[in-house]
Amino acid sequence: MSARPAAVLWDMDGTLLDSEKLWDVAVRELAREHGTELTDAVRHALIGASGPNALRILFDGIGVEATPPVLAAAGEFLEQRVTELMLGPIPWRPGAKDALAMVRAAGLRCALVTNTKRSLAEYGLDTLGRDFFDASVCGDEVEHGKPDPAIYRRAAELLGVDPADCVAIEDSVTGALAAQGAGCGLIVIPCEIVVPEVPGRVFRETLVGLSVRDLCAALDARV
Numbered sequence: 001m002s003a004r005p006a007a008v009l010w011d012m013d014g015t016l017l018d019s020e021k022l023w024d025v026a027v028r029e030l031a032r033e034h035g036t037e038l039t040d041a042v043r044h045a046l047i048g049a050s051g052p053n054a055l056r057i058l059f060d061g062i063g064v065e066a067t068p069p070v071l072a073a074a075g076e077f078l079e080q081r082v083t084e085l086m087l088g089p090i091p092w093r094p095g096a097k098d099a100l101a102m103v104r105a106a107g108l109r110c111a112l113v114t115n116t117k118r119s120l121a122e123y124g125l126d127t128l129g130r131d132f133f134d135a136s137v138c139g140d141e142v143e144h145g146k147p148d149p150a151i152y153r154r155a156a157e158l159l160g161v162d163p164a165d166c167v168a169i170e171d172s173v174t175g176a177l178a179a180q181g182a183g184c185g186l187i188v189i190p191c192e193i194v195v196p197e198v199p200g201r202v203f204r205e206t207l208v209g210l211s212v213r214d215l216c217a218a219l220d221a222r223v
Contacts, residue, residue: 005215006165008103009155009184010133012114012124014171014191016100018091019124020047026081027058030074036062044193047172049115053145079120086123093191095208099169100132106212111155113168115139115146115175135159147174149181156182167218169207176201185218199223 014020031038042061046054059066118138135158139145156163168179171191179186200223
């Protein structure tokens with residue numbers, strides 16, 4: 001077994017919090033604002049995407065030209081609606097709270113690494129508890145969000161560790177690509193969509209029972 005990881009890098013939506021369901025409400029309402037219903041296929045393509053990419057995918061999917069005014073209005077709509085939804089209770093994913101506590105008790109450093117913009121991620125941090133994290137990086141704080149690996153490299157930099165010594169925990173295809181691109185070990189816990197089983201990815205059904213041994217195994221599994 002490899003050495004213990006230097007840090008654990010946590011995705012938020014769909015991994016720690018069941019907040020994809022809140023985004024689902026908002027993006028479907030946005031589609032209706034443009035006179036159409038969002039198909040499940042387009043909705044699934046949005047999961048894990050960064051803000052600008054998500055809007056382009058959405059408007060391509062519903063056949064609306066993504067002009068700058070349309071994109072700006074859509075961004076404002078989503079921020080306002082998701083803010084309203086996040087002011088209520090945000091449900092946790094199974095085992096997430098205990099997993100965060102386990103990693104902290106083991107003395108490992110942690111960062112939250114999310115494609116969600118900072119203004120909205122702060123509501124997630126309010127639910128999660130800021131004491132669980134030594135740093136956080138949001139999608140609007142890097143030039144390109146996931147699947148680009150820059151966001152994971154930035155998180156490792158803030159923690160003062162090498163990405164290759166970190167384990168990322170993700171639920172989406174885009175997140176998995178970003179974490180592996182940065183050289184992290186990877187645990188995937190699919191939430192709303194199927195994530196392909198390719199070399200280097202360790203899969204779990206939930207975070208229930210996550211242990212330091214599991215984190216070490218994720219480092220060993222890298223290709």
